[in-house]
Amino acid sequence: IMQSLAADYPEHFTLTRDGANWHWVNHPLNIDQRFVFGDASTLPCEPFEYITRQAQGDFTLQDQRDHNLYVDGGMVTCQADWSLEFDIGMSFHEWHGPVPLAHDIGVFDRALQYLLRLQYGHPVRRLNWTMTINPRMDTSPENYPDWGPDRATVTPENVAQKVHLRVELQTLFRLPRSNAILFGIRCYLISLQDIERVEKWRKRLHRVLKSLPPELAEYKGLTRYMAHVTSRLEAADDGAPLSLGIQPDQSFLPT
Template sequence: MTVQFKPAETFRDTFTYKKSPEDLLRFPFPFPEDSYMYSVNIEPHVRGGPTAAFQAVFDIDEHYIAECKERARVLAEDPKRCQVLPHMMTAEWDTLELIMESLAADYPEHFTLSKDGDAWTWVNRPLGIQQSFIFGKAETLPCGPFEYITRQAQGDFTLQDQREDNLFVDGGMVTTQADWSLEFDIGMSFHEWHGPVPLAHEKGVFDRALKYLLRLQYGQPVRRLNWTMTVNPRLDTSPENYPVWGPDKASVTPQNVADKVHLRVELQTLYRLPRSNAILFGIRCYLTSVADIAKVPKWRRRLHRVLRDLNPDIAAYKGLPRFREMVVDYLAPLDDGAPTSAGI
């Protein structure tokens, strides 16, 4: 899996982020049907799937270097985006091991992990890092093991402790999120942190999802897709920075809607960790402009129908009302009315 990185692209101010044609084809388009409703859409996280984004345990793409730089910038401006409660130290090391071993196995040309007992050496060529350290001794790394390794992966991560038949979000690295706050949620239980989501509680979605996750097995990770829409290719749409990105919504016009509005998809993965019994939750974000979506006939048809018929409570929760109709109007003439086959 050879990747050509684009280290200079930006996710704020100048917004030079763009997808190559190859990158567009690996986008994990999230809709298996012409309509959308919350469900427990969890499946095994195995290699394979509709696009190349599902080929690795932790997906790396052409935006890797630029995204790591952007996330480092967010952390420098707001160090509280990474917090782990002290009882999660074993889970921190579990995470470091899982991510290092997976990246080294999936992308040997970019990452190497060598071990001599507990003396490990990690090489990350794209970011120019070579680090020797003792596994289990945090003082041998430049920062905590969870922060160290999640700075070198695309996407956000949270750590869930399992106790009292529940999950508690007791740690996270959350720099590229769709309008939720780790600082606000840390320490909350599964139903508490999902509190603001409309409709899904009444439908029993969170009861069933929690039951499933409490039984998640080591070595059998699972995944699901989530989605929203973002104005401009901006990764950091946190509540903390709402004054920076909130006003962007007012900048959408019928003339610029296709280039400005992006479908934001999260490939979410969940792993039972071996020593701590905690769960690692990965939130890998993919941004594609409506103009790029429109290049693929089955995607533009389906996005048009999903947005046109979307439940208004879900549309409001996702923050779409200011521009949803403009996207629907742009896509409507591009929907030829053909039936879309089941699947993606």
């Protein structure tokens, strides 16, 4: 993480290495830290906690052993309907256990075999999505009393402001020393009101939601308010074919 930040944003981060003697500077947070790489006692806290406190998004560590992956640790702040504390120690199939349909068609069997072959220096990424009420990043089970009741507050009048599409950019890196996999998650929220400003996006969202199997809608927690979303989007979908890809196909946003 230090090497990537220093290379990609040199105006904000500096990393100087002299053998095992490292000097890390994080200008936005006013951190100036000299430490010995590999010696945790030279940092103010455990190395994984130290650097993930300075990085955006969530991070989990999956150790590879016995031809499987196990959740052995992490630093999370924006969990979407899952709990790191609950998943710690689980195998790949165990922590994906609640996902409907995919197990029956072998999705996770193939995904595990793919990830077990992940090579150092060749990270991969994927996208995942769900929906969230209000622009709230943390929708973890531990904090359900704070956000769960919001699902019952959606009405035809406020649906465009309250409902947000939540997209997760998930990245997986093979670590060079432990051979574990670092799994990073960056979350992005956009309101239905803003999606509606892009013709292609509002039509595609309508078609995805209309074709979503009921089991997946239930799993993603959409059932309480999805009818309000699809009803609103349906009025603006003429059924015309859409181009492939995510590009908006328009040069300006209507006010």
